[in-house]
Amino acid sequence: MEIREPEPDEAERIREVVDSSMTTSFRLSPGQIDGMTDDQFGDDAVADKIDDESTLLHIVEAGEGIEGTAIAGFVEGRLEDEWGEVNWLFVDPEHRGKGIGTELYETASETLRDRGADHVCVTVLEANTEGHQFVEQFGLEHNGDRRIEVAGESLVKYVYADSDVDVTLPTESRAEGEDAEDEEFPEAETTDGHLTVTDDGETAYIARDEEESGTAASFFVTYEDEEHSEQYGFYCANCGSLDVSMAEMDRLECSDCGNEHAERSEESYDDSYL
Structure with a gap:
């Protein structure tokens, strides 16, 4: 070639x-x-x-x-x-x-x-x-x-x-003055050392270490409490929304921006790409 x-x-x-x-x-x-x-x-x-x-x-x-x-x-x-x-x-x-x-x-x-x-x-x-x-x-x-x-x-x-x-x-x-954490977690803020986001007056706690891949940005598990004992739902890091639904095969989708779950697995790999 x-x-x-x-x-x-x-x-x-x-x-x-x-x-x-x-x-x-x-x-x-x-x-x-x-x-x-x-x-x-x-x-x-x-x-x-x-x-x-x-x-x-x-x-x-x-x-x-x-x-x-x-x-x-x-x-x-x-x-x-x-x-x-x-x-x-x-x-x-x-x-x-x-x-x-x-x-x-x-x-x-x-x-x-x-x-x-x-x-x-x-x-x-x-x-x-x-x-x-x-x-x-x-x-x-x-x-x-x-x-x-x-x-x-x-x-x-x-x-x-x-x-x-x-x-x-x-x-x-990045744009001048843009904070890295704000860019990664839109609409979120730090409250008493915890990363949180508010939805209809309810505060959800974002678990940084519980991440799922997405087509536009990651999804993160959210909880109702600081101890992360009661799950609230999922947070979309593309737009900052909590309006994330779970469809068939446990696939996540953000209703606000369309970000979708894009899990990678060995089964999805086609070695003909080489």
Whole structure:
């Protein structure tokens, strides 16, 4: 397979690869996927990334014996000081199982190091049901979370890095004056050392250590008391609502913002992603 830098006029095909990959492997609505592909991989966005010396873009061209499109995979990385970050990696579902994802990851990591990165991390959207296990195949561990804004959507990315790297991970910049805890727990406040949120005059206590994944942000178990002995319900960290219902298969859904439970499991992993 040939790995090379894309041309600006290939943005449309890149979007098609991104769209088909997200549709297959991400727990996102069609509207969310359309918004993200247009925002991150529109013609102007791709052209700007190609011109940006800090950004790395590589595509894989389909080899002999593969019918259809000439582009089968895409990876994007970025150099931030001592860190190189692989922040997007997509393989067209029709071309999976040929080692394309592995080649893209290894090539991007090597290129970032050649450009001066001392360490390389990978970020994976929480809603990506297959990407987490994919990066774990390379010995990387989940070392932190990051909230990003894409096309008006607040989404969570998991940050993966080597377990023996003892340096601060790169983070997205926040708006000036924005508090990290307020960003992670909207509508919540600290009361006598306890994280709480109020609903119709009732105070619920948020259990930080009882977390469930969601497509936009995590859910947290809430309790009626400080001792966390009587469960109240669930709190949505995307919008701050307590209006969270439990549907079939114990799946959570926020009635206010549509954030949904996105549990990851080994059963959801398709190793053809490699």
